[in-house]
Amino acid sequence: MNTLLKVSNISKDYPNFSLNDINLEILEGDIMGLIGENGAGKTTLFKLILNLTSYKNGTIELFGKNYKEDEKFIKNKIGIVLDQCHFHELLNPQEIGRIFSNIYDTWDKKSYASYLERFNLPIKTKVGKFSKGMKVKLSFAVALSHKPKLLLLDEATSGLDPIMRVDILDTLKEYVIENNSGVLIATHILSDVERIANKLSFLHKGDLVFSEYTSSITKNGSIESLMEKFIKGEVRK
Numbered sequence: 001m002n003t004l005l006k007v008s009n010i011s012k013d014y015p016n017f018s019l020n021d022i023n024l025e026i027l028e029g030d031i032m033g034l035i036g037e038n039g040a041g042k043t044t045l046f047k048l049i050l051n052l053t054s055y056k057n058g059t060i061e062l063f064g065k066n067y068k069e070d071e072k073f074i075k076n077k078i079g080i081v082l083d084q085c086h087f088h089e090l091l092n093p094q095e096i097g098r099i100f101s102n103i104y105d106t107w108d109k110k111s112y113a114s115y116l117e118r119f120n121l122p123i124k125t126k127v128g129k130f131s132k133g134m135k136v137k138l139s140f141a142v143a144l145s146h147k148p149k150l151l152l153l154d155e156a157t158s159g160l161d162p163i164m165r166v167d168i169l170d171t172l173k174e175y176v177i178e179n180n181s182g183v184l185i186a187t188h189i190l191s192d193v194e195r196i197a198n199k200l201s202f203l204h205k206g207d208l209v210f211s212e213y214t215s216s217i218t219k220n221g222s223i224e225s226l227m228e229k230f231i232k233g234e235v236r237k
């Protein structure tokens, strides 16, 4: 199994917050849940992985390369879904598909059409008329249709009803199996992690208190109870 993402000893300082010595690894086939309280540093970690902010020390490698070596190669292989929809409100899914087919060499027109159908998204309705859930589904349809090797999802399913969430999570799981890809999903919804993740990373006040296979965590109780123990200081990393 190839390594898709390797974060080694990364630290980042903001004036009132530090991310300290982060190490994590995502292999082909891995779905890693990233959990942590508000302000724990999840989005900061995503920004580092996406090369959107600088860091103090350490290294970040995606698909065996770093951004200095080949940023275009890396970005082509990443799919991103954030908690907000960034498509122009006046565009419809058909027009958005056309735009992305010009951006990504790997754009798969058939996959895009089938995701739009699966998610019941009308191809000629402007995004401005979509509900929040429809916008999230469209973001997933776009992110998956350029066949990324690694998907980065920051609070992407928050605000969705349970049925829509399950539909999207199951789509993701299928995608990972079919494409031998990987996912990093930051979320506050533990049941999402339990449903699809095989690895779990827990950030607490800028420290990565654990990053392990869920099977080794759930052996000793639920994820929630383990988090509580870390927060109370009953368990140390």
Ligand SMILES: Nc1ncnc2c1ncn2[C@@H]1O[C@H](COP(=O)(O)OP(=O)(O)OP(=O)(O)O)[C@@H](O)[C@H]1O
Pocket: 014, 015, 016, 017, 036, 037, 038, 039, 040, 041, 042, 043, 044, 045
């Ligand atoms: N550009 C910035 N300048 C200064 N401080 C920042 C900046 N961006 C984030 N921070 C700080 O870094 C800390 C971590 O923020 P971050 O957004 O990474 O947390 P998070 O885990 O994603 O939180 P949430 O679950 O609420 O989205 C916060 O204290 C925040 O104020």
